[in-house]
Amino acid sequence: PLTKWFLAIYLLTQRKTSVSALQLKRDIGVSYNTAWKMKHKLMQVMLEREKGKKLSGRIEIDDAYIGGERPGKPGRGAAHKAPFIAVVETEGEEHRPQRMQLRTVSGFRSAEIERYAKTSLEVGSIVVSDGLACFKAVGKAGCHPIPFVSEGGRKGVEHPSFKWVNTLLGNVKNAITGTFHSVSL
Structure with missing residues (x-):
């Protein structure tokens, strides 16, 4: 019935951590296959609803890689790492987060960031970054x-101008490594 769909919507949107299909099955009392299909249909609808919307106002942006630790060249340029950008729209004097985007990029080059900005950011937005040249x-x-050129390591991550984008990146990293800690955006 329709009440199960509304319950599924509530559970998927109100928890700080992801809801597995198995947990959704238990929570709403349906089969695993039904829970899996419901979850994926709802996630697709949420994705499509936000697809054409641009971020605006004050925006925090940062670069990151995904790919885990492996032997060989570390950091930028490692063959097994995929570059992406994390972007958070904030509002108000407290810069409270409103919306976020994670986007893969072919690399941290000016042309790639310009292309992203033209399709995903409203003209006139204020974009706060860590000073990486491509973000200009x-x-x-x-x-x-x-740009706020900050120190590397822990001090750079703790810079108050990047509070929400760093919270987002920390949660992404922890979710991938399986050590997700619930931090609310």
Whole structure:
């Protein structure tokens, strides 16, 4: 019945951590296959609803890699790592997060960031970054880049200008490694 769909919507949108199909099955009292299909249909609808919307206002952006630790070249340029950007729209004096995006990129080059900004950011947005040179390209898309060159390591991550994008990246990393800690955006 329709009440199971509404319960599934509530459970998928109100928890800080992801809900597995197995947990959804238990929570709403349906078969595993039904729970899996419901979850994926709802996730697809959420994705499609947000697809054409652009982030606006004050935006935090940062670069990251996904791929895990392996022998060989570490960090930038490692063959097994996939580059992506994490972007968080904030509002108000407290810069409370409103929406976020994770986007894979072919690399951290100006042309790639400009292309992202033109399709995903509203003209006039203020884009706060860590000073990586490619993020200046948001200016070519009509946004206002504000680079904060911060120290590397822990001090750079703790810089208050990047609070929400770093929270997002920390949660992504922990979710991938299986050590997700519930931190609310």
